[in-house]
Amino acid sequence: MRAVELYAGAGGLAMGVSLAGFESLAVVEWDKWACDTVRENQRRGYPLVANWPLNEGDVRDLDWSTVPKDIELLAGGPPCQPFSMGGKHQAHDDKRDMFPATVQIVRQLRPKAFIIENVKGLTRSSFANYFEYIKLQLEFPEAPRRGHESWFDHLMRLQAEKTSGRMHDGALTYNVTSTLVNAADYGVPQKRERVFIVGTRSDLNIDWHFPDATHSEDALLHSQWVTGEYWSRHRIAKKSRPSMPDKLSARVRRLGATSPKEAPWRTVRDAIADLPDPRTRAALAVRDHRFQDGAKVYPGHTGSPLDQPAKTIKAGDHGVPGGENMMVHPDGSVRYFTARETARIQTFPDGYVFHGSWTETMRQLGNAVPVALARLVASSVGQAILEADCRSVSAMALGARAAA
Template identity: 30%
Template structure:
């Protein structure tokens, strides 16, 4: 058994899944991401925190899949978050007919690299009955490559992340490893928004911060990163904004700083409520405070909102790692 487990990350974004897998014990040999801001975030954190990520490619996954990947033929894990719009209820749910569907591209990369394990995440819509045949097609193709698969709906709130964020995760493992895998148990209660953000909300001396903490007494709705095609940063559609307002947060835009000492009291009406900063949103997403985001407020928030919470990736990654190690130990 190798002394460390290695991985490559597809559609890495701002590194939520990559960071979680790093914390689970995987060393990233390669991360690929098409967005410049997100790539700069990955490069910056890799350097600042000496993560040891070997290569970060800013490029198109379609082109990457066409290249010679023989250097990664001994990889343990291929992971990634392929684009979710083809399956999202917020879109037209065109699935395989959507040009943004990169599941087939991910499968090409898996076939070329033959990893021990696969971890791909997406939106809950992928589990709807209209996509039964599509999921079966993916399962069948992976089975033809020697993998057994399992799909699971996981909610970030069950892993200490203070928001509703259901995500579908596909895990595939070589047939000799699959029997040793089990999905992680829910093991950490999520704090309320008030508990999670109190120190940040109070950091500029807001005199009503404690009163606000008592009113922000639930977990948050799902953060929405959105698209470059749609305006500036806010906290989602009308329904989500109303849920944020119930937590005494103005969800209509993002703030640059926490509320100051003389900010309005905790009153009705969103104009009297504090704004989330990017750092606050990142904490709600489960990022550690030391993780930096490249760019100004709008691109930084989009990176946060589109991420897989690191604690979720860590929990699943640990189970994959344990399965790989257990299978290796029992084959010796």
Template identity: 50%
Template sequence: MQSAELFAGCGGLALGMSRAGFRHQHMAEFDRDAVATVLHNKAKGVEHVRDWPMDLQDVREIDWKRLTSLDLVSGGPPCQPFGIGGKKRGQEDHRDMWPEAIRAVREAKPRSFLFENVRNLAGPRFRPYLEWIVSHLERPGMARETGESHAEHHARLAASRTRKEFNVVWQLVNAADFGAAQIRHRVLIFGIRSDLNVLPTPMTPTHSRDRLLWEQYITGEYWTRHGLKKGRVPILLQDRARVERLKRADVEPAGAPWVTLRDALRGLGEPDGKCNHVLQVGARVYPGHTGSPLDLPAKALKAGDHGVPGGENMMVRDDGSVRYFTTREAARLVGLPDDYEFPRSWTESMRQLGNAVPAALGAAAGGWLAAQLDGGKASSGLASARRAA
């Protein structure tokens, strides 16, 4: 299936889509350092990346009409206008690129699209803007007129009797529920062209915390898998009731367990100075600033380094000490292969990784979309994506 991606960053979403069977015909990113990272790995011949047509480009300069016969347009418009940090100016922020994402859909007329953003977009402050985004994606041909407010445009879109150009669904997801080694909450917006007569449904999680707790504290197979003694880590207070419920039910939870930090870093060992696996000193704990425990998915990586407020870019080791993730470890949490290198500094690399969509989430979403476009049949791309995850 043929695809195009805007706001590609260092390639997390694109890699997931590639693993799901999509072939990128165009990729655009405005950040020079992120493009340099992708091109570095393209030159190295990293699987999938070697075929990416990555370009340093402002999406506002793209003529999408020349990209015909696309099965998918995907991307993650900059989240800073809607994030928890910052000034939260939303659509008034000059970095808001949702109008450009919608323009891409309007001009390219792909069979489907997938966009992701921070969950704050679905919160009370920005919910009206999310509703405008969805309404406009349903009818991208009804462009906003000069001087027309978003509320006025939304009302005009909602009152339209014309057939929707796309069937659209949005949902809040936790990347850990789809095989990522991060607890990362995002908004996903899917659309399928209405002439295909497919009504998209929300994605169904493939991984769960209950299954992880089952394997940790009931069967013990999680600890066996890591060569550790069963029950070596006490049950967290907030999980005790869940474990007791699982014991009483005595029914093995379906699906796969959440992927933990220990799972993701297995076999990597302590920093050895090779291939981005370099120790960064100075990590410390203080109230509100704690690292990620090894036996849960990591906290969501943040696009910062020492200044990250919740200690999201640190791990808590078995002896209780903390240290910062190396670039290599953070790349594993995003789902990038070990031969995927970051040629810039740790600070810059962590910024890129903190902004990246986990590849496992991208693969799950891409496989889900491919199956929808294929009439609900499981695609070979989805199967390969699951194997890669």
């Protein structure tokens, strides 16, 4: 199966797509530092990215006529700053809004499916109309905005055409689903809420739904405070285990009589347990695992507890905002995550290295899609495409036999 990756960044979503069995025909990213990261891993012969056809530049400038139509998958995470909680919230008025370009590429390539990832802020009530507009453009990519038509007038026209059913006859259309996902519910050691917009081409009758959650907070609490399995697994003696927070006591009592079917949320400790302390000489043998001094706790600047999934790893123009990229030990002491620890939290493989300073690497990681989550979503879409292809082949075979 063939795929194109847009806005690839350091490669999180694209790596997940590759792990799901897709062959990359084009990997596009405009940021030089992120491209240098991919190129450095290609130079080192890292297998997942070794054969990526990397294009450094704007997706709007690429000659898409060189890419075959009817590819299986188009994937990408358009720049999130227009919709981010930490951004200026300008949406359609932000020059970095790349959703119009994404729709145009869907129209040109006619992929069997697309996967688009973006920040939770896209679902805010203040963006409700524009979020609906994004989804309708992806649903009807062959009804582009007219010359002097405002985006809102275009939205009204798309809504009217959807209601009338005019766009369903012979035109390129997609069945579009949007889902707000917490990465922790899928085995990522991080509470990262993101929107996935997935579309499947209407003429292919692809039956797809977002995968069910595999992990839960209840299961983590059960393993920590009911069975104690979590602490035993990490070889923490009973006398050294932290006390259960009072706010959890009633909830844990309710869990005592049940055994959650999901696996426990993965914690920071789960992700980095086998890495040496970055302040020791042993850390010198681990790439991208260097201690960064200066971590402090103050109002509005708190870190990620060791025995919970990390808070959302963030990117910032001036270092680390809000303390989300800082670890809090059970005794209250804090330090910054190293780049390698952050990569673990974003589920990048240990063999994958990053180009640039700690601050630059953290920016790349903060903008990335967790590799494990990307693989899960891409695998589910790929399986749905293959199943639809099999149904189509079976139907044609039956038709041929009937005609004979």
